[in-house]
Amino acid sequence: MGFVISQSEQEEIDRWLLKYPPHQKQSAVLPALKIVQEKNGGWLATEHLDAVADYLSLPKIAVYEVASFYSLFDLKPVGKHKIYVCTNVSCMLAGSETIVGYLERRLGIKMGETTQDGCFTLKEAECLAACGGAPAMQIDNTYYENLTPEKIESILAGLNG
Amino acid sequence: MVNFEINDKQYSAPDGTLIIQVADREHIAIPRFCYHPKLSIVASCRMCLVEVAKSPKPLPACATPVAEGMKIWTHSPCACDAQKSVMEFLLINHPLDCPICDQGGECELQDQALEYGKDVSRFTEGKRSVKDLDIGPLIKTDMTRCIHCTRCVRFGTEIAGMRELGATGRGEHMEIGTFLEQTVDSEVSGNVIDLCPVGALTSKPFHHKGRAWELQQVASIAPHDCVGSHVYVHTLRGEVMRVVPRQEDSINEVWISDRDRFSYSGLKSPDRLLKPLIKKNNEWVETDWDLALQFTIKSLQAILEKEGGRSVGALVSPSATLEECYLAQKWLRGMGISSIDHRLHRMDFSCDSGGPSPCPTFGLALTELENADTILLIGSHPRTEQPLINHRLAKAARKGAQIIMVNPIQYDFNFKVAAELTPSGGQLLHPLLGIMNALLSQKNERPHFAWLTPFLKNTVSTPEEKQVAEWLGRGNKKVAIFLGLQAQAHWHASALQLVAEALALFCQASLGYLTEGANSVGAWVSGVLPDQGPGGISLSEGKGLNAHSMVKTPLPAYVLFGGVEPEFDLANTVAARRALSESAFVVAFSPFRGGMCEQYAKVMLPIAAYTETEGTFINGEGRWQSFNAANPPPGEARPGWEVLRALTALCGGPGSLYSRSEEVRDELKHIVQNVPSVTLPSLEQRFRRIEPILSESKEGLRVVTEWPIYRVDSLVRRSKPLQDTAASPLFRARLNPKTASLYSIKGENKMRIRREGEFECILPVAVDKKIPENTVHIASALEGGGNMGQQGAVQVFLESNKDA
Amino acid sequence: MDNIVCFRTHHLNPPWSLQSYLKVGGYSAWKRILVDKVPRQTILASIKASALRGRGGAGFPTGVKWGFIKAELPGQKYVVCNSDEGEPGTFKDREILLMNPHQVIEGMCIAAYVMSATVGYNYIRGEFWEPYQRFEAALEEAKKEGLLGNNIFGSGFDFHLHTHLGAGAYICGEETALIESLEGKKGFPRYKPPFPATYGLYGKPTTVNNTETFACVPVILEKGAEWFLKLGVPGNGGTKIFSISGHVNKPGNYEAPLGISFQELLKKAGGVRQGHALKAVIPGGSSVPVLPAEVASTLNMDYESLAKAGSLLGAGSIIVMDETTCMVKVLARIAHFYTQESCGQCTPCREGAGWLWRIVHRITQGQGSLKDIELLEDVANKIMGRTICALGDAAAMPVLSFIQHFREEFVYYVQHGKSVVYSQRTSRSRKFLDYSGEVGGFISFG
Numbered sequence A: 001m002g003f004v005i006s007q008s009e010q011e012e013i014d015r016w017l018l019k020y021p022p023h024q025k026q027s028a029v030l031p032a033l034k035i036v037q038e039k040n041g042g043w044l045a046t047e048h049l050d051a052v053a054d055y056l057s058l059p060k061i062a063v064y065e066v067a068s069f070y071s072l073f074d075l076k077p078v079g080k081h082k083i084y085v086c087t088n089v090s091c092m093l094a095g096s097e098t099i100v101g102y103l104e105r106r107l108g109i110k111m112g113e114t115t116q117d118g119c120f121t122l123k124e125a126e127c128l129a130a131c132g133g134a135p136a137m138q139i140d141n142t143y144y145e146n147l148t149p150e151k152i153e154s155i156l157a158g159l160n161g
Numbered sequence B: 001m002v003n004f005e006i007n008d009k010q011y012s013a014p015d016g017t018l019i020i021q022v023a024d025r026e027h028i029a030i031p032r033f034c035y036h037p038k039l040s041i042v043a044s045c046r047m048c049l050v051e052v053a054k055s056p057k058p059l060p061a062c063a064t065p066v067a068e069g070m071k072i073w074t075h076s077p078c079a080c081d082a083q084k085s086v087m088e089f090l091l092i093n094h095p096l097d098c099p100i101c102d103q104g105g106e107c108e109l110q111d112q113a114l115e116y117g118k119d120v121s122r123f124t125e126g127k128r129s130v131k132d133l134d135i136g137p138l139i140k141t142d143m144t145r146c147i148h149c150t151r152c153v154r155f156g157t158e159i160a161g162m163r164e165l166g167a168t169g170r171g172e173h174m175e176i177g178t179f180l181e182q183t184v185d186s187e188v189s190g191n192v193i194d195l196c197p198v199g200a201l202t203s204k205p206f207h208h209k210g211r212a213w214e215l216q217q218v219a220s221i222a223p224h225d226c227v228g229s230h231v232y233v234h235t236l237r238g239e240v241m242r243v244v245p246r247q248e249d250s251i252n253e254v255w256i257s258d259r260d261r262f263s264y265s266g267l268k269s270p271d272r273l274l275k276p277l278i279k280k281n282n283e284w285v286e287t288d289w290d291l292a293l294q295f296t297i298k299s300l301q302a303i304l305e306k307e308g309g310r311s312v313g314a315l316v317s318p319s320a321t322l323e324e325c326y327l328a329q330k331w332l333r334g335m336g337i338s339s340i341d342h343r344l345h346r347m348d349f350s351c352d353s354g355g356p357s358p359c360p361t362f363g364l365a366l367t368e369l370e371n372a373d374t375i376l377l378i379g380s381h382p383r384t385e386q387p388l389i390n391h392r393l394a395k396a397a398r399k400g401a402q403i404i405m406v407n408p409i410q411y412d413f414n415f416k417v418a419a420e421l422t423p424s425g426g427q428l429l430h431p432l433l434g435i436m437n438a439l440l441s442q443k444n445e446r447p448h449f450a451w452l453t454p455f456l457k458n459t460v461s462t463p464e465e466k467q468v469a470e471w472l473g474r475g476n477k478k479v480a481i482f483l484g485l486q487a488q489a490h491w492h493a494s495a496l497q498l499v500a501e502a503l504a505l506f507c508q509a510s511l512g513y514l515t516e517g518a519n520s521v522g523a524w525v526s527g528v529l530p531d532q533g534p535g536g537i538s539l540s541e542g543k544g545l546n547a548h549s550m551v552k553t554p555l556p557a558y559v560l561f562g563g564v565e566p567e568f569d570l571a572n573t574v575a576a577r578r579a580l581s582e583s584a585f586v587v588a589f590s591p592f593r594g595g596m597c598e599q600y601a602k603v604m605l606p607i608a609a610y611t612e613t614e615g616t617f618i619n620g621e622g623r624w625q626s627f628n629a630a631n632p633p634p635g636e637a638r639p640g641w642e643v644l645r646a647l648t649a650l651c652g653g654p655g656s657l658y659s660r661s662e663e664v665r666d667e668l669k670h671i672v673q674n675v676p677s678v679t680l681p682s683l684e685q686r687f688r689r690i691e692p693i694l695s696e697s698k699e700g701l702r703v704v705t706e707w708p709i710y711r712v713d714s715l716v717r718r719s720k721p722l723q724d725t726a727a728s729p730l731f732r733a734r735l736n737p738k739t740a741s742l743y744s745i746k747g748e749n750k751m752r753i754r755r756e757g758e759f760e761c762i763l764p765v766a767v768d769k770k771i772p773e774n775t776v777h778i779a780s781a782l783e784g785g786g787n788m789g790q791q792g793a794v795q796v797f798l799e800s801n802k803d804a
Numbered sequence C: 001m002d003n004i005v006c007f008r009t010h011h012l013n014p015p016w017s018l019q020s021y022l023k024v025g026g027y028s029a030w031k032r033i034l035v036d037k038v039p040r041q042t043i044l045a046s047i048k049a050s051a052l053r054g055r056g057g058a059g060f061p062t063g064v065k066w067g068f069i070k071a072e073l074p075g076q077k078y079v080v081c082n083s084d085e086g087e088p089g090t091f092k093d094r095e096i097l098l099m100n101p102h103q104v105i106e107g108m109c110i111a112a113y114v115m116s117a118t119v120g121y122n123y124i125r126g127e128f129w130e131p132y133q134r135f136e137a138a139l140e141e142a143k144k145e146g147l148l149g150n151n152i153f154g155s156g157f158d159f160h161l162h163t164h165l166g167a168g169a170y171i172c173g174e175e176t177a178l179i180e181s182l183e184g185k186k187g188f189p190r191y192k193p194p195f196p197a198t199y200g201l202y203g204k205p206t207t208v209n210n211t212e213t214f215a216c217v218p219v220i221l222e223k224g225a226e227w228f229l230k231l232g233v234p235g236n237g238g239t240k241i242f243s244i245s246g247h248v249n250k251p252g253n254y255e256a257p258l259g260i261s262f263q264e265l266l267k268k269a270g271g272v273r274q275g276h277a278l279k280a281v282i283p284g285g286s287s288v289p290v291l292p293a294e295v296a297s298t299l300n301m302d303y304e305s306l307a308k309a310g311s312l313l314g315a316g317s318i319i320v321m322d323e324t325t326c327m328v329k330v331l332a333r334i335a336h337f338y339t340q341e342s343c344g345q346c347t348p349c350r351e352g353a354g355w356l357w358r359i360v361h362r363i364t365q366g367q368g369s370l371k372d373i374e375l376l377e378d379v380a381n382k383i384m385g386r387t388i389c390a391l392g393d394a395a396a397m398p399v400l401s402f403i404q405h406f407r408e409e410f411v412y413y414v415q416h417g418k419s420v421v422y423s424q425r426t427s428r429s430r431k432f433l434d435y436s437g438e439v440g441g442f443i444s445f446g
């Protein structure tokens, strides 16, 4: 196996492990996958999944099941920043289609794709629980609400810089 | 007990019984997919929805317990509508090409669809299709057919004890499989074929070989271990097409091992022996039965006359049927041949040399095993040796049993093991003495076991051994002790057996043997032993040599019965090879002609293989289980018992004309019922026989050999699908890193292993942390492995760095 | 009577600090309980008397739920907070976690005390990174203050509270799926019974409550059950946070007494956007049946009134739609959501949700037939009540209610291959594009 979870990632996972009873290491699988994903290019290759399985003493398939179930895990390469645009009812009523259209044109990609420079991956999100600030999107760990094309421009500019 | 109604009829059942269980008991049909009586309940397919009075929604019969006064309708409009709609949902994404599906005719979905399905699908979008992954040589996948019942996934977790299949993805994208292309390696993996209600998981070797409704089914007993699993053999036009489990809750429940399921492939091996053959001028010449038998008798008689009764050794397969065993020893003894044995793996017979040996049973029933509190296994790897014993152990472990292993190397268990003792150099005796020592100190019982003193002289119990002693000695707990195959094949087999007996005596435990082959108990009962006759009677005269002595010093002639291949099956393969090659006459009764047999034999007599003969096996519990032939033997091959009957008749033996095999069995049964039970000499006396080991050196490297799961007998060795699995090991000497560095050996090296005056061989090295120090672990019975001698002390040399 | 329960720190700066929380009386109930060793039964009686009902959607009486846990039996028990907020239209828990995390902590502490649980988890959805950090910071403050940990205030009572992060799955809001997820598994709802009260997290007795539910608890114990009960209407104690989104001028969270009239709430949210008329309201999150304007306009916002009107209060998430809204498209979006979020475990939901979506989608593509409308209803009815968890119902109810109230719109779409709204409103819709402003005015049609 090529990939080894780094010391700092291990320490972070260990901090999560402290929260659960000693025989329930599996509980830390979601946080562990998140940590490993964030530190390794935003997506999880098989070797990452296997390393997490190993680290938590789980059957590999148990980790594959989890990693393929939750939508915040990516099992294919992604861009540096992941843009999740909410298109659910409230955002749709508030014009998320414009937002999606604008982003697709601006980045030159369709939903689900990654820009050529590897900077952005565009994804459709289900309700982000930001309906009061619709239309909304999430980039990496941050929410952006009441979006307009101008606002998106300044957000993207901030990220590129 | 509660009283309730199903379909307006009154029933009662114990509290907590599920509706579906009562329905099954009463033969009320309720459709189901996810429910399986041996698996946990998930209630997810929703096929079993039934109407229950006062419930606003239909309820799943598989998850709803009956209650007092409950009224249930399984076929009311409400129930039928629910069941029909689930059926419609399931068919949305299921291909409707049943004619090309292997499951056709035994598909639970097809059956339900006939009853519940709509004729025209109202779903007009394209069906989901799923990419298939290759999961190995045994199981064929067609996952587009999967209906997500998750039986196979639960089987992995709950029965196989290893999760290989899973449900990945979410919602309608959920897929059952291994996720990545990966073989499924569990020793019981084939059971998912039976569990899968549709054609998603089917048998690869059986693929497109036949349709379920064309097959004929004969009940049989599995032939590769001492469990005695119940199986059905399915044949088509006289050929075995597949083997499937037959439910027997007290033995194999509804499972069988992959070995028992797929070994039948070996029946069609190209080297099946089809006609009697005699070697003339080093050429094999076909002959007829009469001539062959005459020739055999004459050849043997000539040697016996010249060299005496001890000049012929007879090795009988521990998987030969009871009838074969009984007739074999009868014929051989009639001829004056007394060296008869079936204990092929064994090399140390010092404790029962000359005296009676104990009948090698489990000491308790399989159903009791799963309720034991503490279980000590000595030299045992049940997962490969008796996979369904392993399943019972896993169940016991889940119920909280403390399971302790004393083994020559570390194994991967699929259940919780309380302690695993792996002494250096394969010296299993040391931890056992350590445990015994701790037990004696614990209860201050030393005076009663004074005869043990010389053996315990230098024993200091380790904390681990003390812990084990505490678990074993707790009193009023059910303790079971087993000697596994590796204890029986060990160079200290006798000592291990006696110490185990002492432990059992001390802890009031049952003592059992997990033996080689399917019929070791039967062979014992029929007297396939050098010093015991039928029923275990000790022979006062005419004692013969045991299996090990028979080859240690070559004899002029050998009789091999039941597909025995000494170069693979005997404890000392080097000695066996040499002995057979040097002998003047060898007659092999075997279904196969290939391998070394062609070189050393003078006569080959084609006998029926498993499925082709009727007979009886006695399993480790002592159960006599008779079975019928499922298909005729090929060519001129004849059931072994018939051949032996003919031989006995030719020799003019008395009462030798049996018309049916049952008569043979019943004759033996009659003998068994009328002989006094075997009494062994006292432990104290027998301990004296093993005193010589006290002077042995404990130092130095030891070779430990092990028969891999798919190398245990001539049939299994010829099953291609089994040989193609990942469980087929490479021919390697495995060493602990520390030991390796002590001898300056690296992973890419080859090493030369030598035992003075016996053998010398060169083989590649694998460094493995699971091997204890001072141990060289080698899989035996491999092709090209015939140059390995018996286990025990060896010398090791580094061969060369380069040619890895 | 606004912002007196969950949002009572809103006027302070910053609202989320321990200091702000202490200023409004925070943790006084917790301290009193510990110092006076208030009997569990007394607290339980208060919660029952307050008529607090679960704010997560089902509206189950909280006191009754807590009473299911046998606190006196030995063994580990757990309290779990459900901050997985994922129901479309719902965004109140996020604001509670951001603005008033201490009140959730205090509520969980009290619950733990009542149920004799020494460990608790707050399951926060994976997307809520900021709320997660805010909550973690609050936990640190509380620990430093000795409000959490071992032998709190010398009472002999231990309580350890941790956060857990989800990773994107709506189904994990369902309490047993949440428990599975917390155990590190896929969010597969469990078959019930057994309920979490007997077999919950790690197989131990567990109570799961919504974030807002826990946040109500401290105030009840501070101000009394009677006070809380009287805020609302009989059987519906307290205020509720109503999340209002869609075609209103001031979307957002509004804390208001249960039983408040819909009209009054709508007024708080600035009314329907200028120049438009109310067409339909989803009163409790996307899972609950939609109501047409005429029905919604006369409603009072409490559990019983809504049930009587043929819908549900759910999580109090109000999605307002004006006359420019194409109901077929809205339903298509909702159906898409349930297809995406079905866990895949049980047949009717796994296969049925996708089927529903495909039919509505087909209609929106102009390829529907009249039979499809009946098929939709039929498929929805075959999912309803036959699944392991309520997601199946949640996928079915919108379909049934949208067709029930807006059948002509579906018929029109099928017959003309386009939306009735689109054909009526082409000229005006152009104007909304300009209108956009803060709220973003484009409406998705045609």
Ligand SMILES: Cc1cc2nc3c(=O)[nH]c(=O)nc-3n(C[C@H](O)[C@H](O)[C@H](O)COP(=O)(O)O)c2cc1C
Pocket: C053, C054, C055, C056, C057, C058, C059, C060, C062, C082, C083, C084, C085, C086, C087, C170, C171, C172, C173, C174, C175, C176, C208, C209, C210, C211, C213, C214, C389, C390, C391, C394
């Ligand atoms: C599909 C589904 C999603 C749910 N999502 C949530 C949720 O996001 N938050 C929540 O508090 N309850 C949610 N629930 C309800 C919970 O199952 C549970 O009833 C609730 O957390 C109990 O807390 P309460 O009694 O305080 O409301 C959901 C239920 C279902 C069936």
Ligand code: SF4
Pocket: C171, C188, C189, C341, C342, C343, C344, C345, C346, C347, C349, C350, C387, C388, C389, C390, C391, C392, C393
């Ligand atoms: S109703 Fe849907 S989400 Fe709920 S258990 Fe069934 S498949 Fe999963």
Ligand code: FES
Pocket: B031, B032, B033, B034, B035, B042, B043, B044, B045, B046, B047, B048, B049, B060, B061, B062, B063
């Ligand atoms: S058999 Fe009962 S739900 Fe599947």
